[in-house]
Amino acid sequence: MLQTPLRVGIRIPPCDRADRIVDTVRRAEESGFDDVWFPDSQLLWRDVFTTLTAAALGTERIGLGTAVTNLVTRHPAVVASAARSVAELAPGRFTLGLGVGNSSVGPVGLRQSTTAAMREGLALLRALLAGEDRDFTGPAGTVRSRLRDPRPEVPLHMAASGPKNLRLAGEIADGVILLSGVSPRTLAGATAQVRAGAETGGRDAGTVPLTVSAYCAVTDDIEAAARQIKPICASIAQNGGAPFLALADVHVDMPEVVEGVYPDLVHAEDWDAAVKITSEWVSDEAALRFAEEFCLFGTAEQIAGRLRALHATGVNGVFLQHVGSYDPPAELIEAVGASVLPAL
Structure with a gap:
């Protein structure tokens, strides 16, 4: 077929x-x-x-x-x-x-x-x-x-x-x-x-x-674009997806609650603030690896x-x-x- x-x-x-x-x-x-x-x-x-x-x-x-x-x-x-x-x-x-x-x-x-x-x-x-x-x-x-x-x-x-x-x-x-x-x-x-x-x-x-x-x-600048999806990566890790991320060598350890983001990490109204906040747990390297493995960036x-x-x-x-x-x-x-x- x-x-x-x-x-x-x-x-x-x-x-x-x-x-x-x-x-x-x-x-x-x-x-x-x-x-x-x-x-x-x-x-x-x-x-x-x-x-x-x-x-x-x-x-x-x-x-x-x-x-x-x-x-x-x-x-x-x-x-x-x-x-x-x-x-x-x-x-x-x-x-x-x-x-x-x-x-x-x-x-x-x-x-x-x-x-x-x-x-x-x-x-x-x-x-x-x-x-x-x-x-x-x-x-x-x-x-x-x-x-x-x-x-x-x-x-x-x-x-x-x-x-x-x-x-x-x-x-x-x-x-x-x-x-x-x-x-x-x-x-x-x-x-x-x-x-x-x-x-x-x-x-x-x-x-x-x-x-x-x-x-x-x-x-042409995947590194810069990848930094913008740190809240996405953080949300996946926070909601039980850390083992899946780890399969692709993306290691993120998130707390159960992240303060200062409304209504949630994926739909944050202030995206720049969400990126800054989640940078505490999601490094630039992890974000780049996430973008290269899970996303269509390039x-x-x-x-x-x-x-x-x-x-x-x-x-x-x-x-x-x-x-x-x-x-x-x-x-x-x-x-x-x-x-x-x-x-x-």
Whole structure:
């Protein structure tokens, strides 16, 4: 079977009015990107489904997806209705990416979805999108309901990083969003877990699309660019990822709490301050090693070569992230569109 071309996407946070974000999405479409992925965090950004609606109406070709929404702050029935509504406006172009919650749940004092809750939630979503009747139990008792005008063709992709969720994603999701970066060592471990899950579900692992997220910078000065991602490296180490970093000879020992950064290390409002604060634990050398191993930092030729190598391992897609949560990735779109995509 011939391998399909690598899909290259871009992550665009809904950090401005929807109509202005659509201008950025159109530019990504014009520049040759295959997909745009929108994160969902109700206190950090505009509503993701409002933004998706505007993007669906304002584009023609580019794929649209959530990376990712959740089933904690949003009830599965609400997500099913929203997904159906976007899919109607962009037939065949919408992917519903789901995760455990992260920056959506923390700021409002809720807990991330457990693996069991993700299994139950995806099953309910799939049933609703297929138009099936389902029981809902609440304070008023149990009622049986269904989604009117369903869209069963909406693909459900699950974002995962830990072993349990990686196996679950391989078992039940229509695709997997890998949060391991592009490090060959950690990526191999993650894909092995997905394959194990697929086997448990009686599926051919080769038919489960894999999309990898990666921070990207087209630059001749990797050292300077790497210093800007110290908060990312610190966050991974702080949230249980230190062993994965160590596999790539990136050694970071973080305290449980880091003061002075809001709302968290990955989405810091004052990024320069977050870089300065995390420099106490993340050296320039560690940041450079992290950028070289886990991210796509370098010249256009170097990035294109790493993307080809990534595709050769069986990865179907990648979505690129810029450093920053509260501005659109305009510079990254221009740089990748002008020099990396033509090389592919």
